[in-house]
Structure formats: C-alpha cells, structure tokens
Amino acid sequence: MSSTHRREITGFSNPTVKYLRSLREKKHRKREGVFLAEGLRLLTDARECGHVPKTLVMAKGRDPHPLLDALEADVAAAGGEVIETSSDILSKITGKDNPQAVAGVFAEFDTSLAALDRSKAKIWLVSQALRDPGNLGTMLRTGDAVGAGGLILIDDCADPFSVEAVRASMGAVFTQQLAQAGWDEFVDWLRQGDGQLVAASLRDAVPYRGAPYAAPCFVLVGNESRGLPEDYEMACDLRVTMPMKGRADSLNAAVAAAVLAYEVLDTLEA
Amino acid sequence: MSSTHRREITGFSNPTVKYLRSLREKKHRKREGVFLAEGLRLLTDARECGHVPKTLVMAKGRDPHPLLDALEADVAAAGGEVIETSSDILSKITGKDNPQAVAGVFAEFDTSLAALDRSKAKIWLVSQALRDPGNLGTMLRTGDAVGAGGLILIDDCADPFSVEAVRASMGAVFTQQLAQAGWDEFVDWLRQGDGQLVAASLRDAVPYRGAPYAAPCFVLVGNESRGLPEDYEMACDLRVTMPMKGRADSLNAAVAAAVLAYEVLDTLEA
Incomplete structure (x- = not known):
C-alpha cells in the first residue's frame, strides 16, 4: 500500500501529540466531540460497525496486517488523517506502558x-x-x-x-x-x-x-x-x-x- | 476512651508515614509480611473475622463511632500501635483523594x-x-x-x-x-x-x-x-x-x- 498520505510525527512536543494526549481528559473530549480507542481488534470492531476514525495513529515498526491496511484505506478514503509515530509517543498518547500498535480518534455518538x-x-x-x-x-x-x-x-x-x-x-x-x-x-x-x-x-x-x-x-x-x-x-x-x-x-x-x-x-x- | 496510648504524627516526612506509604508497593508488603486496608466497614469486617490490625491509623477530626472505639481497644489490648494523623497524611498513605477516616496494617495470611x-x-x-x-x-x-x-x-x-x-x-x-x-x-x-x-x-x-x-x-x-x-x-x-x-x-x-x-x-x- 502507498504510504504517501501518511504523516510522520517524531517529536513528543508536536502539537498533534499534545492534542491526542489531551483527549484522555474529559473536558478536552467534550470540547472536541471525539474520543480515543486503541488496538487493532477494537478498531476493526469499530470499522465493521461502520465507525471510521477521523485520525488513525500507527506505531512504526508494527507488524503488517491486512486489517490494518483495510483500516488505513478506509480512513484515507473518508478524508481522515493517518499518522505514523514511535511506540514511545503512542504510549504517551494512550497512557499505556505497552501500547497497542494502533489507535484511532472517533467522533462521539449521539447519546440522546x-x-x-x-x-x-x-x-x-x-x-x-x-x-x-x-x-x-x-x-x-x-x-x-x-x-x-x-x-x-x-x-x-x-x-x-x-x-x-x-x-x-x-x-x-x-x-x-x-x-x-x-x-x-x-x-x-x-x-x-x-x-x-x-x-x-x-x-x-x-x-x-x-x-x-x-x-x-x-x-x-x-x-x-x-x-x-x-x-x-x-x-x-x-x-x-x-x-x-x-x-x-x-x-x-x-x-x-x-x-x-x-x-x-x-x-x-x- | 483514654487516648494516652495514641501516637500523633503531624509530618509528611515522618518515617512511619514513609513506611506505611511504602506498603502500597508489593516488594515492601512482601518484605514486611503485611498489607493495608482502609475504612471502618472493612476494618470492622476484619475484626469480626478475628483479624486485628498491628497498626491502626486514624484521621484527626473524624466522627466518633463506637465501632472505632472497639477497634482501638482491640488493637491496644493486642499490643498494637494506634496512630493519629491528619486526613492529608492518611490520604498520602492510602493514595486515595478522599480517604476513609481509618486504615489498618494487617499481617498477611497463610496462602498455602x-x-x-x-x-x-x-x-x-x-x-x-x-x-x-x-x-x-x-x-x-x-x-x-x-x-x-x-x-x-x-x-x-x-x-x-x-x-x-x-x-x-x-x-x-x-x-x-x-x-x-x-x-x-x-x-x-x-x-x-x-x-x-x-x-x-x-x-x-x-x-x-x-x-x-x-x-x-x-x-x-x-x-x-x-x-x-x-x-x-x-x-x-x-x-x-x-x-x-x-x-x-x-x-x-x-x-x-x-x-x-x-x-x-x-x-x-x-
């Protein structure tokens, strides 16, 4: 798969990293109307239920996977953003020591x-x-x-x-x-x-x-x-x-x- | 009830506070063979099951309670230690923002x-x-x-x-x-x-x-x-x-x- 639409982020102080990291706090999620989900299995479940992330964040050095390729293609097709970064930065974003290789930013649902x-x-x-x-x-x-x-x-x-x-x-x-x-x-x-x-x-x-x-x-x-x-x-x-x-x-x-x-x-x- | 056997601790850097706080880590619990439990209800359950804490830590300014008096009497009778301290220090010990008014240090059980x-x-x-x-x-x-x-x-x-x-x-x-x-x-x-x-x-x-x-x-x-x-x-x-x-x-x-x-x-x- 072509990777030309991917954006690479290498610095912890990158504004996008700060933005993604801020989504661990409720007030930032509410303001942006989005939330974070992590892991290929979870993101695949989301995809099969019709939820495509607005932003997909993938760790460099991850194992290739056809489901990940499919996810990336969907995000690109929907005009979303695909970001590649280090495991360390992904870990900082999700707050998990052993982060999954992928995370996504999704629009919150109508909960009325x-x-x-x-x-x-x-x-x-x-x-x-x-x-x-x-x-x-x-x-x-x-x-x-x-x-x-x-x-x-x-x-x-x-x-x-x-x-x-x-x-x-x-x-x-x-x-x-x-x-x-x-x-x-x-x-x-x-x-x-x-x-x-x-x-x-x-x-x-x-x-x-x-x-x-x-x-x-x-x-x-x-x-x-x-x-x-x-x-x-x-x-x-x-x-x-x-x-x-x-x-x-x-x-x-x-x-x-x-x-x-x-x-x-x-x-x-x- | 007499409070002459109580020891008051006012400083965060007191060695006993450091010791109690260290019990939140497994290696320290294992070395000492003890663990922490908090809350009057839990300590009362323990008491009724025959478990008397080696050390009882109570927050100053707590509401008086007959079950707490009974607990304190048991600890004193068993030669244990009764400590009075501030809510802030108790919060630091248990790692909880809204600490219960009381915590105890218990000997670990035989788990064979x-x-x-x-x-x-x-x-x-x-x-x-x-x-x-x-x-x-x-x-x-x-x-x-x-x-x-x-x-x-x-x-x-x-x-x-x-x-x-x-x-x-x-x-x-x-x-x-x-x-x-x-x-x-x-x-x-x-x-x-x-x-x-x-x-x-x-x-x-x-x-x-x-x-x-x-x-x-x-x-x-x-x-x-x-x-x-x-x-x-x-x-x-x-x-x-x-x-x-x-x-x-x-x-x-x-x-x-x-x-x-x-x-x-x-x-x-x-």
Missing part, C-alpha cells in the same frame, strides 16, 4: 434517548450514577454478550468515552447503543412505550431466579457504594434480589448487572 | 493450599493468571456473596494484598480464604480429595445452564486477555460455556466467574 430504538433488543442495561469507568466498560461488554441493545446511563455517571471505559468495553462501545439522561427524563421516555424496568434491589424484592421478566426488559443497577435511591427502586416494575450468602449485602455493580442480565436472557429465550 | 479445608464450602473460585487487582477483589466479593470458601490464585496473578484488590473486595479479603499455587501444584492438591473442576471455556463445552455441577465445585476462569491454556481446560472435569449473542467471544473474567458461580449455587442448592 430519542436515538434509541427499544424494539431492537429484548434486553437493555441501565446504570444509575455509575462512577467507575472500568465497570461502565464491563457493562457494555456484558451487554454485547447477552445481546442487549445498549446501555443507558442515568444521572451523573463516568464518561463512556474515557480511555478506561472504551478499553474495558473490549469494542462493545461500538456495538452497543449508548444513551445518557437524568432519571425523570428516562422514566418519561420509558413510559412512552413498552418496557419493563427491573431493579437489582433488597427492598420489597422477589428472587431473581424465575422472576417474571418481560421484553423489552430494562435491567437497572445503582451506584457502586450507595445503590439505587429508594424512590427509583419503587418506580420499577419489578425488584429482584440475588442470594447473598456471606457478610456482604451487595455485589460489584457490573457483576450484579451481568448475573441479572443472564437470568433475563435465559427467561426471555425459553 | 495446605491451609485450605475444601469441605468447608460447596463452591471455590479459582483464577489463573488474573492480572487486574480490581478483578481479583471483585472475585473475592462475589465469592463471599455466593458462599464460596475462598479464591485460589493459579500461576502469576495480581497481588491479593494490594490496596486496589483489598478495596475492591469490600472486606471479602478477610472472609474468603486465599491460596496461591502453580497449576501442577494445584491439580496435585485437588486430586487428593473430592472436587469437580469446572472451566468457563469455548472448547468442547456444554451450556452452563443445567450442567451437572457437583460439590465441592471449583470454578476456574482464565487470564483477562488470553483465557485459559488449552491443556488446563482439558484437565477440567467439566467445561461450560455461556451464551455470547454479540461480536465478543468472552466476558470480563470477574463477570464470567460470577455468572457461573451463581449458576453453580442454584444447582447445588436445588
């Missing part, structure tokens, strides 16, 4: 509820005040696995476009739909159509095994340390609880969502 | 397989080459929730005594037994008694729902990016697979362990 088509899937994950980007990415990954339509982030959650969340999603940030909304806005939207809202809860709850799940089922989990506000739980159609055999009374939020989502999947597929 | 009594529980979690301390702590927390006996770490795993793992375990590091061993050593130990080894796997696997689980059931998950080596999977008594409806072929390791462990729990309790 209006863009969600609830009829597209039987399961949707909903998370309230989720603070940990790793948990957020893990929930996206779980959503992909259970065939969910996407993840709805309620109230003040971690940024789904952070490097940590994108990394933990293992590409699911491109396959799952994402929406962000306040609680009232979400409930208004939900009640305009079909949808069962199910909370993992300890209050007035039935066992999660064999509960009467119905599609489209919206699986709601709360904040990592505080759980869900009581009035949110009470607004749900169903409250379910998982066995707690030990001293603790709760699971990690991403774990709770996964155990519950797999149970819902089993019920809805039966 | 010989110390495990497999008859104590129907479920045991086993993790191979688990690299992420957050995942490790989450698995401990899940183990507590499903009534597992403990977590067995195979090959080169993250340190269960790291601040991150202890924090993510939400106290389960004190309620779950911990063992560390190489694969061959683990299999030798396992085959000396009852025990079904079950792998989350894609090879020659049966659906995880309704699989013939038997107690004591050892639930094995592999490394975050590589999964389990094929020969490890083939040494298992049962290989099970979870539905994967999306593009991905795997779940987060801690999520896979949890979904599987809850299924095993349901089967063994039926």
